[in-house]
Amino acid sequence: MATNLTTQKNSQSLFDERTNLYIFFIFKCVLHLKSGGELVFITPRDFLKSTSSRKLNEFLFAQGSITDFIDLGDRRIFAHATPNCAIWRFEKGNFTRDTNLLIFQDFSTFIKNTICKFTFLNGQIIFSKSDYSIPFYELFFVKVGAVSGADSIFGSEEFGDVDFVCSKTIKSGKTKKMIYGKSAENSPYLRKFKEVLMQRRIKKFSENNWFEWGRDYFKSDLPRIYVNTKTRHKKPFFIHDCKAYDGSILAIFPKFRADLATLQRVCAKLNALDWAELGFVCDGRFIFSQRSLENCHLDSSFAEFLNIISIN
Structure with a gap:
């Protein structure tokens, strides 16, 4: 050499x-x-x-x-x-x-x-x-889900007040109840775990924010498609009415106008794409991240949505 x-x-x-x-x-x-x-x-x-x-x-x-x-x-x-x-x-x-x-x-x-x-x-x-010529980021932007840093504590069917899309939602359609937001600060149940919650390492916690989650999610009423960051489900992309989503989930927001019918069509196209060829499948498991998705390219079947953006 x-x-x-x-x-x-x-x-x-x-x-x-x-x-x-x-x-x-x-x-x-x-x-x-x-x-x-x-x-x-x-x-x-x-x-x-x-x-x-x-x-x-x-x-x-x-x-x-x-x-x-x-x-x-x-x-x-x-x-x-x-x-x-x-x-x-x-x-x-x-x-x-x-x-x-x-x-x-x-x-x-x-x-x-x-x-x-x-x-x-x-x-x-x-x-x-195949030819992948359409940048994903020209059609969509991707957001990561919220991370509590202590799901075993914040997750509660009895005291939870917000439904979250989670890793199991794609199979069951069910969400999980979590203690989240303003109600968390005044929760007698959470206060019992105050010392434990202050020791979370996801960010710095104090007397003023011990009840907060480690990372929040992007809040919006915009239509979106969800996908698990890791899954073996053969059709990993799915739609759900719930607007809150946890850290096991990525939310994909179209940059074009999308009613439910359009969103369903986009979701079907994403599920039909050869993600293994794009390098997102390892040992039969899909592995997605915010950046890897936004930086990938799509095939020509998504060109029609570029046309929608140019018209708008």
Whole structure:
């Protein structure tokens, strides 16, 4: 391996103190690789979508191609560590953009083996056969749900006064009752747990805010579609009348006018999309985050909604 000082990038412009060390390691390895050289990595797979690796992904795409990518799913390959990992080969100077994608069911059998296109879109890497040209953020914005930091205390069928969409709602349609808002401050039930609630680490609590939740949710009457951040449900996107949602849920708000019929149609399209090809499925489980969704791209079937925005 050799260093080309004339093309060396300043790592400080790509990373900061929040960057995971393995991302910096990938960058340094590729940086010092000769043209035509190759490396095989075993790393967490989340670099494909994570916000912190956006610049790394751009750098990788500019330097060559990931020629082979083996998705290991939930298989543990490191003792005492459980990240979802992948084995992948990078070849510097190879711009064919062909990637041999393998998805393993276990260490002896795989459930998918196909040639895909290595693509860089808005900070994310995807291996796809389809054309994804419509930025998600042009059609929708995404909000995270509220986090109490102590659901076992705030959740109460007897004392709860606000219904929340939760991780179980997609299967049962039911919400959960939580103690939330102004009623929490004067709740005799909550006061019994005051000392415990003040010890929550999600944010700083004091005598003045011990009854508050750690993180609030975006309050709006706008139409929205919900999705669990992690789920094995085959149709992860759903609609519910309840306006409050907890931290296991993301709320997707259309930027175009959407009545119930339109919202249902959008929801069906989102459920029909090949999220596995977009890199959001690991070992049969959908994994979504606010940033990864907003930064992904959709296929041409969503073009009609772009037209609605342009008309309005």
